[in-house]
Amino acid sequence: MHASYGNVCRLPHELPKSKAETGGSGRYMAAIELDGVTKRYGDVTAVRDLNLAVEEGEVFGFLGPNGAGKSTTINMLLDFVRPTSGTVRVLSRDAQAESVAVRRRTGVLPEGYDVYERLSGRKHIEFAMRSKEVDGDAEAMLERVGIADAADRRAGGYSKGMRQRLVLGMALVGDPDLLILDEPSSGLDPAGAKEMREIVRSEADRGATVFFSSHVLGQVESVCDRVGIMREGELVAEDSIEGLREAVGGEEQLVVTVDAASEEDVEAVRALAGVSSAATDGGTVTVSCESDAKTQVIGALEDAGVTVKDFTTQEASLEDLFLTYAEGAGAVTGTGTGAGAGRGDDSTAAADTEVPE
Amino acid sequence: MSVEAVARKDFQDAVRSRWLLGLTAFFVLLVSVVVYFVRPGPGQTIPTSALLGSFLVRDALVTTLIPLIALVVSYNAVVGERETGSLKLLLALPHSRSDVVFGKVAGRAGAIAVPVSVGFLLPALVAAIGPLSLQIGTFLGYILLTLLLSSAFVAIAVGFSAAVSSNRLAIGGAVGLYFLFVPLWGAIQFPLRLYLGTGGAPGWLPLSGTELLRLLRLLNPTGSFKIVAGEWVSTTLFAAGQASVEGGAGQYATAMEIAAFAMLAAWLLVPPLLGLWRFEGADL
Numbered sequence: 001m002h003a004s005y006g007n008v009c010r011l012p013h014e015l016p017k018s019k020a021e022t023g024g025s026g027r028y029m030a031a032i033e034l035d036g037v038t039k040r041y042g043d044v045t046a047v048r049d050l051n052l053a054v055e056e057g058e059v060f061g062f063l064g065p066n067g068a069g070k071s072t073t074i075n076m077l078l079d080f081v082r083p084t085s086g087t088v089r090v091l092s093r094d095a096q097a098e099s100v101a102v103r104r105r106t107g108v109l110p111e112g113y114d115v116y117e118r119l120s121g122r123k124h125i126e127f128a129m130r131s132k133e134v135d136g137d138a139e140a141m142l143e144r145v146g147i148a149d150a151a152d153r154r155a156g157g158y159s160k161g162m163r164q165r166l167v168l169g170m171a172l173v174g175d176p177d178l179l180i181l182d183e184p185s186s187g188l189d190p191a192g193a194k195e196m197r198e199i200v201r202s203e204a205d206r207g208a209t210v211f212f213s214s215h216v217l218g219q220v221e222s223v224c225d226r227v228g229i230m231r232e233g234e235l236v237a238e239d240s241i242e243g244l245r246e247a248v249g250g251e252e253q254l255v256v257t258v259d260a261a262s263e264e265d266v267e268a269v270r271a272l273a274g275v276s277s278a279a280t281d282g283g284t285v286t287v288s289c290e291s292d293a294k295t296q297v298i299g300a301l302e303d304a305g306v307t308v309k310d311f312t313t314q315e316a317s318l319e320d321l322f323l324t325y326a327e328g329a330g331a332v333t334g335t336g337t338g339a340g341a342g343r344g345d346d347s348t349a350a351a352d353t354e355v356p357e
Numbered sequence: 358m359s360v361e362a363v364a365r366k367d368f369q370d371a372v373r374s375r376w377l378l379g380l381t382a383f384f385v386l387l388v389s390v391v392v393y394f395v396r397p398g399p400g401q402t403i404p405t406s407a408l409l410g411s412f413l414v415r416d417a418l419v420t421t422l423i424p425l426i427a428l429v430v431s432y433n434a435v436v437g438e439r440e441t442g443s444l445k446l447l448l449a450l451p452h453s454r455s456d457v458v459f460g461k462v463a464g465r466a467g468a469i470a471v472p473v474s475v476g477f478l479l480p481a482l483v484a485a486i487g488p489l490s491l492q493i494g495t496f497l498g499y500i501l502l503t504l505l506l507s508s509a510f511v512a513i514a515v516g517f518s519a520a521v522s523s524n525r526l527a528i529g530g531a532v533g534l535y536f537l538f539v540p541l542w543g544a545i546q547f548p549l550r551l552y553l554g555t556g557g558a559p560g561w562l563p564l565s566g567t568e569l570l571r572l573l574r575l576l577n578p579t580g581s582f583k584i585v586a587g588e589w590v591s592t593t594l595f596a597a598g599q600a601s602v603e604g605g606a607g608q609y610a611t612a613m614e615i616a617a618f619a620m621l622a623a624w625l626l627v628p629p630l631l632g633l634w635r636f637e638g639a640d641l
Contacts, residue, residue, distance in 0.1 A: 041640075080448060081640040100359075100451050108449035114441040116366075118373040123366075130362040131450035167446065 029056040029092065031178050031209035032077060037086030039072050046072040048233040050086070054211055054226075056177075059204045061220035062213040063322065064230030070213040071111045073230070074182050077211075078108060091178055104132060107171030111182035111213075115163050117156030121147055124155060128170035136173060145169040146195060160187035168199065179203055181212035185219050197223050217322040229322065244322075254294055256285040256301060257310040265304040272296050359452050363460025364467065366447075371430065371468035380426050384476035391418055392480045402490045405481065409499050410590045419503055419586075420579040421539055423473070427510030430469055432531035434461040435518040435636065444641060458633045462515045462625075466508040473503055498589055506582040509624035510538075513578075516628030520635040542577045549573065571613065578624045581617035584609055 032054040039047040047069040054060045064070050075081040076088050079099035088095035090102045115124065125138040142148040145165040150158065155166060164187045171179060181200070185193040200210050200223050214220050220227060221241055229237040237244070261280045269278045269285065274293030279286050285306075287297050294313065301308055371377060395411050397403045408414060435458065438444035447457060477500050485491035517530045550570060574580040588594040588609055609617075 075641070078449065080445065100453050103449065104451040110442075110445040110449050112442045113445040113449075114443040115446065116370050116443055118370055119366075123369060127362065127366045128450060130365070131359065131452060170446070171449070 030054065030089070031056045031058070031091060032060075032211055033087075033089040034073070034076075035087045035089075037073075037076065037083045037088055039069075039076060039081065040084045045233050047076075047083075050233075050235055052228060052235060052238070054209060056209050057204070057207055059200065059210045059223055059225045060212070061224035061227040062211060062230065063215070063217060063220065063227050064213075065215055068230040069233040070215075070230050071182055072233075074111070074180060074211075074213060077180060078103065078106075078110070080110075105177045107173065107176035107179045109164070109167050109171045109179075109181040109184050113167060115155040115158065115166060117154065119155055120152050121155055121158070121162075121166050121169075122151045124166055125169055125173065128173040132174040134174040141169045141173060142166075144172070145199070146192075161189060161192050164188055165192070168196070172199070172203070175206065175208070177208060179208055179210045179212070181210070183214060184212055185214065185216070193219060252289065252291045252294070253314050254287040254289060254297055255312050255314070256287070256298065256308055258283065258285055258301065259307040259309065261285050261301065261306050265301060265306050268300050268304050269297055272300055359456040360460045360463065363447070363452055363456050364463035367434070367461055367464025368467045371465055372471060374430075377430060377468055377472065380429070381472035381475055384422070384426070384472045385479055387418060387422065388414075388476045389480040389483075392483075404490050405492045405496050406590045406592075409495070410587065415583065415586065419506070420582060423503060423507045424510045424539055424579060425535060426472065427465075427469055427507045428514045428531040428535055431461075431465045431511045431514035432518055432527045433524055434465055434515045435632070436521055436524055436527045437518070439522070439641060440524050448641070454636050455633050458515060458519045458629050458636060461518075462508070462512050462629050465515060466504070466511045469507045469511060470504055473507060474500055477503070495590060495592075499586060502582065502586045502589060505621055506578060506586075509578040509582075509621050512625045513628045516630070516632030519629070519632030522639065538577050538579060542573075542580070546570070546573060575613075575616055575620045578621060581620040584617040585614055585621075588614055 030053045032052065034050050034052045037047060037050040038045065050069075050073065052073075062070055062073070072081065076083050077090050077095055079096050079102075082096060091105055093102050095102055119127075121142055122138050125141050129136050129138065139148060139151060142151045145168050147158075147162050147165050147169075150162060155163065158166065164184070168181075168184065171181070179200075184196050184200075188196060197219070200212070204210055204223075210223075212220070217227075224241055226238070226240045227244065228235050258280075260282060263280070266278050266280045266285060269275055269287055272289070272293060274290040275287060275297065277288045278297075285301065289297060291313075298308055298311065391411075391414055392408065395403070395408055395414075433440075435444070438447060444457075448454070452460070477496070481491060481496060513534060514531055517534065518527050521527050521530060552566075574584070585594065594614060
């Protein structure tokens with residue numbers, strides 16, 4: 001049984017309570033449970049010791065830059081790839097041993113798929129219906145995802161956005177309990193992305209759990225109950241959007257123009273209370289800190305013998321925070337190429353860094 | 358049923374391919390040419406069995422061309438979808454990997470039934486109006502046996518397609534399998550027949566020379582097909598009793614005919630199972 005919700009955008013304090021309580025047991029049912037999951041391809045670790053639980057009925061945004069391990073994680077949920085270690089459970093079943101049963105109740109929009117070029121959109125939907133053993137109206141489904149007028153054309157002639165809509169339609173067949181959408185907005189124009197969000201909302205209202213990935217926070221902000229942020233195969237943050245906002249609320253970004261700053265100088269800044277991250281490219285020092293720590297930051301730099309020429313402050317946006325988590329740029333020592341923290345230039349993304357909590 | 362859903366989808370997909378259309382036209386053309394060549398003189402008629410038993414149809418057409426068509430149509434059945442990514446669409450739906458492999462075998466085997474049936478029936482019907490006396494039972498039975506042969510090769514190709522991870526390997530495998538089963542097998546058999554047929558089997562083998570030759574003939578799906586199809590056309594399938602003079606139609610022992618059927622059935626099942634075994638363990 002699912003509870004149903006009038007509004008997907010809820011405040012965090014309303015979140016997990018009474019969501020999908022099972023009978024009288026008082027225990028929340030997890031739609032997705034990853035426990036100590038690691039996936040290695042040869043020497044490359046795509047996902048490292050991932051623990052994640054998504055409650056039934058929840059809309060969960062799975063964020064991170066490309067290559068962070070999002071798709072590998074999703075592929076493990078669907079048994080496309082098998083974890084090197086750890087256990088994956090979906091809808092309270094073993095994702096590997098009971099994969100067919102899992103997929104019978106799951107709708108999937110995979111990443112890197114292709115449609116059957118020679119078959120029409122209608123044939124695709126009919127195939128999904130036959131596969132899930134449900135009766136339904138293919139026409140109505142195509143209508144719902146907005147490609148009814150192309151129903152009898154070969155899908156090979158569809159645009160990227162139309163293919164995305166078609167496969168979303170296949171995923172929605174049979175009112176699944178869980179929707180797994182990998183980068184659902186890719187290939188869609190802004191209007192299409194908005195329609196996608198509306199569909200996610202109405203599915204959540206129906207009681208479905210929605211798990212979707214994105215590398216753009218803006219797309220998920222308005223529909224997600226909670227988000228998880230992946231970076232280099234690890235989950236670096238897991239919170240509600242509101243929680244993230246609160247976390248970022250007291251922080252400011254201080255950009256200090258200096259004559260020359262070394263790593264040791266920045267280390268001194270990092271050691272200060274109230275500073276969550278600091279980085280330098282030599283000419284500027286970028287610091288994320290609480291607003292009352294600003295003077296101490298300037299003082300610490302001057303104490304270290306750095307000449308401060310100028311400084312500006314700005315309030316960190318949610319997007320900055322996301323980038324900080326996602327690219328791990330917050331505590332990175334710049335190599336002279338970038339403008340500082342939170343901008344996500346490649347040199348910082350690849351560096352081995354500590355991640356602010 | 359899941360296998361059926363996959364098979365149906367795959368059939369719909371495959372029959373729409375230009376390859377299949379081209380192969381159908383090609384096959385109709387070839388059968389027509391053969392029918393033209395073996396046609397009787399003016400005023401005479403020949404039975405269809407004479408046509409089907411002729412060297413041109415049996416050896417030149419069916420056992421060389423059918424394996425080729427089957428391999429061409431099926432080599433990328435699984436790995437092709439794996440490379441383009443449509444396999445993710447397939448496996449996002451509630452199908453097991455074995456549903457995919459066996460659904461593919463059924464779907465592609467069904468797709469090949471189109472060129473085979475059209476290729477045989479169309480020229481035969483045309484000829485039947487003229488000088489050919491059509492034995493419809495014999496003819497339909499022959500088509501079914503041909504479909505058994507084509508299905509065996511589809512099964513081999515799909516099994517291979519499931520086992521490998523790239524289209525290039527699948528193409529290489531299909532070409533290799535074709536050369537193994539069609540020209541190479543015959544080339545090896547000829548000198549072996551001279552050697553073994555004259556009683557020169559190696560002493561360490563528990564088989565006599567003729568037994569070894571029989572085994573070699575059975576092992577190749579086209580060899581098994583020739584045995585059962587030859588017997589069928591000469592209406593001696595399962596009727597020859599123990600008469601076991603090797604070589605000509607109507608002269609195989611029933612045990613040999615049963616063995617030939619069993620061998621074809623094994624080709625239908627074993628390669629897909631081996632392919633599935635590799636496919637099950639693969640990360641997609």
